[in-house]
Amino acid sequence: MTTDFRRYPDLASRDLAGSVVSADDELFAPRQSLLVPGPAVAVDAFGHSGKVYDGWETRRRREPGQDGAVVRLGVPGVVHGVVVDTAFFRGNYPPFVSVEAVSVEGYPRPKALADLEWTTLVPRTACAGDQENLYPVTSDRRWTHLRLTLHPDGGVARFRVHGEARPDPRHLVGTVDLLALENGGRLLETSDAFYSSPANLILPGRARTMGEGWENARRRGAGNDWALFALAARGEPVLLEVDTSYFVGNAPGQVRVSAADTESGALDEPGSWWDLLPVVPVLADTPHRFVVPSRRPATHLRVDVYPDGGLSRLRCWGELPTGEREQLERRFEESLPSGHRAFPVQSAAPLVSPALGLGPA
Numbered sequence: 001m002t003t004d005f006r007r008y009p010d011l012a013s014r015d016l017a018g019s020v021v022s023a024d025d026e027l028f029a030p031r032q033s034l035l036v037p038g039p040a041v042a043v044d045a046f047g048h049s050g051k052v053y054d055g056w057e058t059r060r061r062r063e064p065g066q067d068g069a070v071v072r073l074g075v076p077g078v079v080h081g082v083v084v085d086t087a088f089f090r091g092n093y094p095p096f097v098s099v100e101a102v103s104v105e106g107y108p109r110p111k112a113l114a115d116l117e118w119t120t121l122v123p124r125t126a127c128a129g130d131q132e133n134l135y136p137v138t139s140d141r142r143w144t145h146l147r148l149t150l151h152p153d154g155g156v157a158r159f160r161v162h163g164e165a166r167p168d169p170r171h172l173v174g175t176v177d178l179l180a181l182e183n184g185g186r187l188l189e190t191s192d193a194f195y196s197s198p199a200n201l202i203l204p205g206r207a208r209t210m211g212e213g214w215e216n217a218r219r220r221g222a223g224n225d226w227a228l229f230a231l232a233a234r235g236e237p238v239l240l241e242v243d244t245s246y247f248v249g250n251a252p253g254q255v256r257v258s259a260a261d262t263e264s265g266a267l268d269e270p271g272s273w274w275d276l277l278p279v280v281p282v283l284a285d286t287p288h289r290f291v292v293p294s295r296r297p298a299t300h301l302r303v304d305v306y307p308d309g310g311l312s313r314l315r316c317w318g319e320l321p322t323g324e325r326e327q328l329e330r331r332f333e334e335s336l337p338s339g340h341r342a343f344p345v346q347s348a349a350p351l352v353s354p355a356l357g358l359g360p361a
Contacts (some may be wrong), residue, residue, distance in 0.1 A: 005081030005136055005162045009181055012146070012161040013037055015203050016074025016182060020056075021145075022110035023069040028057035029155060031069050034148075040087040040157035053088060057155030068149040070113055075165040075182050076103070076144040078335060079121060083160035084133040084148070093129035094154035098122055101143040103336060105168075106343030113145060117339050124151055142166040142335040166335055167232075169328040172320060175238065179301060179316040180204070184232030188300075191225045192216035192308075198227035201303075201314040210246040213312035216305075226304045231316070234263065234324045236295045237276055241315035242303075243287040251284040252309030257316075259298035267300060276316075279306065287313075297321065 012018035014035045023031040033040075033055050040054040058067040079101065086093040100118035121143075122135045148159055165184045172183060179185040179202050187199040194217035200207070207213045216225045237259060244251040257277040265272030276298075277290050301316055320328065 006083070006134075006160075008080050008162040008164060009186065009199060010160045011073045011075050011077045011079070011163050011165060012071050012159065013074060017204070018074035018161075019072045021070050021072050021113070023056065023058075024067045025058040025153075026056060027059040029053045029055050031056045034069065034156060034159040035071065036158070040085065042088050053155055053157070055087070055089065055155055055157035057089070057092065058150065058153045061153045064152075066149050066151045067153050068147050069159075070110060071146045071148065071159065071161070073144055073146065073161060075167060076142055077163045077166040078140060078142055079137045079146070079161055079163040081134065081136045081162050082122060082146070083158070083162070084127055084135065084156055085158040085160070086127065086129050086131060086133065086155065087157040088130060089155040089157060090130045092155050094127050094150035094152070094156065096124050096151035097127045097133070097156075098124045098149045098151065099135065099137075100147045100149070101139070101141075102145050102147075103141065103143050103340045104145065104343055105341070108343045112343065116341060118147060119337060119339070121146070137163075140335065141337040142332070143337070165232075166332065169325060169332050172233070172325075172328070175317050175319055176232075176235075177315050178231045178233065178235045178237060178318045179229055179314060180232065186230045188228045188230055190227040191223075195310075198303075198311075201227070201311055202229065203313075206243070207245060207312035210310065210312070213246065213310055215247070215250065215310035216308050219308040224304055224306045225308045226302060228267075229301045229303075231299055231301060233320055233328050234261070234297050234299045235318040235320045236297055237292045237301075237316050237318040238295065239292060239315075239317040240277055240290045241287060241313065241317070242277075242282060242290070243311060243313040243315075244282055245285055245287060245312045247310040247312065248285050250310050252282060252305035252307075252311070254279050254306040255282050255311075256280070256304040256306070258302050258304070259296075260300045260302075261297050262299045263297070273302070276301070279304075297324070
């Protein structure tokens, strides 16, 4: 079904440092609103340019052409689908949209991106107003930037890019967080996400509120709540962080973290799992760190909370064995599109003249 791709994370989200690096026009509403986490809200106000919208809106075109915005993904990856949400845009939404992609290394400026050869992910397709428009993508290549084009103009509230993170393995050196979304970790399944999803546990940085973590409903029956993750790569965990910050009266009483290696057995076989952290009590509103007693390769991680309760972050620090790193590098290279371009990092000119004795020698 077309909605399946939304089980993958939004690679363009501001939570992952995604950014709208350029737009042809944003007279009515700013382009950066496209990537704000959470749904758009209705704004009952008028500004100098007209009605205020929570989204991106261009002026009415009076000449041929179309308006576009270029998005740098917070985490490059393989795109499985995009959502063009036109919430509250009822008489001013674009009747058609298209989406293109490009893959680059380095930090090119918008003008340099405009001159590249872009690959079409979603051809010019009809778009409806005041709703989420879902467009599946079949490309298996890794992309760093997407261009959303409005035909010819109009407003879009949110732009979501759902896919699998595919970071450059050259950046995964030393001890890394094998579970982090920005490194390629991903939530696969959970027992309950009533208030908020355990996908929040692997976002960058520390949670700033309880709402930025995972909170399940109060359990009234037997059992306990849990979440299952795929690690970024087959690595060896060495340190765990279980953070209950901001969960003051609704933290778990106990927590357990276990791991499995799909090269040794299937995930549905109980014998495939072993404890990285046995059942231990945890405190409310506290980051906890636990050293993993023995090193062993793992591909998946499961956290169990007893009987229920919320966590703000979960980290699994570890290392990639040489053989696993080589496999990761091959997979990365195979996913690059033929037009992949590397932009060299250029040195900046001195801000102050060296002749004055104030700048770099």
